[in-house]
Amino acid sequence: MSSTEPPSPLPNNNELAMQRTVMAEKRTELAENRTAMAEKRTELAENRTELAEQRTELAEKRTGLSIERTDLAELRTELAKERTRAAEERTLMAWIRTALSMISFGFGIDRLFTYLDRTETDLGINRLTEERVLGLSLMTLGLVTLVMAIINHWTMLKTIESDDYKYGPTWSQGLVVATVLLFLGLAAFIPLAVGGVQMAEVFTLNSRVITTLAALIIFILMLSLGAQTSLSSLATLWQQPSLLRRSLLSTLVLFPVGAVVIGYLVLSGGQPGVGRVALGLGVLAAAPGAPLLSRRAAMAGSNPDVAISLQVTLALLATVTTPLTLWVLSSLFAPIDASADYLIIVKQVLLAQFLPLGLGIALRRFSGEQAANVGQLLSVIASTLFAVLLVFALGISIVVLPTIAWRGLVAIPLIVIFGLACGHFLGGPEIAVRSAVATGTIARNAGLALFLLAANGGGNAIPTVIAYVVIGAVTALPYNVWAKRQTKTAENPA
Numbered sequence: 001m002s003s004t005e006p007p008s009p010l011p012n013n014n015e016l017a018m019q020r021t022v023m024a025e026k027r028t029e030l031a032e033n034r035t036a037m038a039e040k041r042t043e044l045a046e047n048r049t050e051l052a053e054q055r056t057e058l059a060e061k062r063t064g065l066s067i068e069r070t071d072l073a074e075l076r077t078e079l080a081k082e083r084t085r086a087a088e089e090r091t092l093m094a095w096i097r098t099a100l101s102m103i104s105f106g107f108g109i110d111r112l113f114t115y116l117d118r119t120e121t122d123l124g125i126n127r128l129t130e131e132r133v134l135g136l137s138l139m140t141l142g143l144v145t146l147v148m149a150i151i152n153h154w155t156m157l158k159t160i161e162s163d164d165y166k167y168g169p170t171w172s173q174g175l176v177v178a179t180v181l182l183f184l185g186l187a188a189f190i191p192l193a194v195g196g197v198q199m200a201e202v203f204t205l206n207s208r209v210i211t212t213l214a215a216l217i218i219f220i221l222m223l224s225l226g227a228q229t230s231l232s233s234l235a236t237l238w239q240q241p242s243l244l245r246r247s248l249l250s251t252l253v254l255f256p257v258g259a260v261v262i263g264y265l266v267l268s269g270g271q272p273g274v275g276r277v278a279l280g281l282g283v284l285a286a287a288p289g290a291p292l293l294s295r296r297a298a299m300a301g302s303n304p305d306v307a308i309s310l311q312v313t314l315a316l317l318a319t320v321t322t323p324l325t326l327w328v329l330s331s332l333f334a335p336i337d338a339s340a341d342y343l344i345i346v347k348q349v350l351l352a353q354f355l356p357l358g359l360g361i362a363l364r365r366f367s368g369e370q371a372a373n374v375g376q377l378l379s380v381i382a383s384t385l386f387a388v389l390l391v392f393a394l395g396i397s398i399v400v401l402p403t404i405a406w407r408g409l410v411a412i413p414l415i416v417i418f419g420l421a422c423g424h425f426l427g428g429p430e431i432a433v434r435s436a437v438a439t440g441t442i443a444r445n446a447g448l449a450l451f452l453l454a455a456n457g458g459g460n461a462i463p464t465v466i467a468y469v470v471i472g473a474v475t476a477l478p479y480n481v482w483a484k485r486q487t488k489t490a491e492n493p494a
Contacts, residue, residue: 081160088156095149098177099142106138145177179384217382218291218447219356224378225294226360229308236309243433246426247310250419250441252321254426256285258418260329266411277408280464281415283449286325289314290443295382296473301484302436310440315354318445326452400463401470412468416442416475424479431490435483442472 152173237244263281267274289311290296297307363374401409423438449465 084160092153099146102138102142106135109135176384179381220378221382222356223360226357227363227374233305234312236305247437250422250426251288254422255419255441259285259415262414263411267407274405276461277464280461282329283452284444286322287445287448289318290445293440293443296443297436297439300435300439300480301487303432306433306436400466403463404467412471413475416472420479431486
């Protein structure tokens with residue numbers, strides 16, 4: 001027997017109506033909520049729009065302020081350019097006044113000694129020194145200073161207008177002029193202060209100004225070398241015995257022999273004046289260890305340690321090799337008649353080279369890093385004065401060279417080329433060392449040669465020494481340029 005469940009009762013109409021009413025109310029409530037949210041979104045959108053308008057207004061204000069700042073910056077830049085230009089104008093006017101003062105002093109000195117000469121006033125004054133050298137030197141320095149000031153002024157005016165201007169430290173024109181003026185004054189004052197004890201009075205072709213200037217340059221240069229160079233650098237050659245032997249062979253043996261052979265072949269024609277040339281070349285061949293060797297080696301891009309060590313070594317050995325070489329030359333050739341006073345050689349080498357070098361080494365040892373700064377300053381001063389000395393040497397050579405026999409003018413370049421070849425091929429594989437040995441071979445101690453000639457009555461051979469210095473430097477210039485380029489190429493293969 002099966003049982004059946006009773007059917008569920010159907011909702012009546014009232015219940016359905018109530019449910020629909022509740023749902024309608026809920027829909028109305030949801031619609032109201034959506035409307036409220038829409039109103040809020042509209043309000044938020046209006047707020048965002050207002051904020052955007054405010055940001056736009058602030059941006060416009062910032063843009064206006066930026067434009068004003070840019071305008072002000074451009075104005076300040078233009079004012080700065082104007083101040084710089086005005087400063088440059090003042091600087092130029094100051095240099096003009098300085099140049100006019102030097103030209104006026106130089107002209108006044110020249111006119112003064114011209115007047116003294118016309119009135120035949122006997123004051124024991126060397127006219128070649130005071131009138132032609134000191135006065136003309138001041139006028140020349142004034143003119144050169146004025147030219148440099150004009151060039152610097154024009155360059156600075158162009159640089160001010162450059163958009164990518166960047167300051168960079170450059171050379172100091174004031175330091176250069178001050179250095180030259182200081183040592184011109186000392187070169188003129190020292191001979192007057194010490195009176196008649198200057199050896200330069202023996203030299204009829206050299207003024208006391210030039211001689212004193214050369215001595216000051218050598219002293220300062222050796223002092224700067226001592227302050228900048230360590231003892232290990234001075235002993236560079238002694239640490240390389242093979243290189244030391246080859247350097248001494250080139251400088252002390254091959255060069256004197258080559259100079260004698262070339263001189264004998266070229267000067268054996270019997271031309272008047274060749275005896276004086278032979279005497280000068282013989283004394284130069286016997287005087288190695290030029291005080292300015294390191295400076296000349298730097299012009300050739302040479303190894304500085306090798307050059308300095310070679311210079312000190314040759315100066316030390318000159319006290320023995322110079323008398324020996326002169327004795328051999330005097331025995332072989334009658335024209336070479338200069339005897340070597342050992343004390344003169346020792347005094348010259350000690351005072352001109354070892355004394356300032358020792359002072360520089362002592363300064364380096366007791367002052368530390370400050371010695372390097374002092375050495376750099378002294379090196380700048382010595383370089384400036386070295387350029388001045390070259391100008392003087394060229395001026396003297398104009399007077400001296402015509403007095404030398406033409407065979408001597410032919411022999412000097414040949415001797416220099418021979419010396420460069422010897423030093424280059426014996427210097428080893430490195431071009432920096434080769435150029436140092438080659439330069440050390442041809443760089444002779446002209447000061448020692450002048451002392452020896454003056455002490456032995458060979459003053460008529462002084463023009464040969466001056467000619468060798470000038471012609472030798474000119475002859476070696478192409479080799480120096482080539483060696484320096486080769487050194488740079490070796491250091492930077494790329």
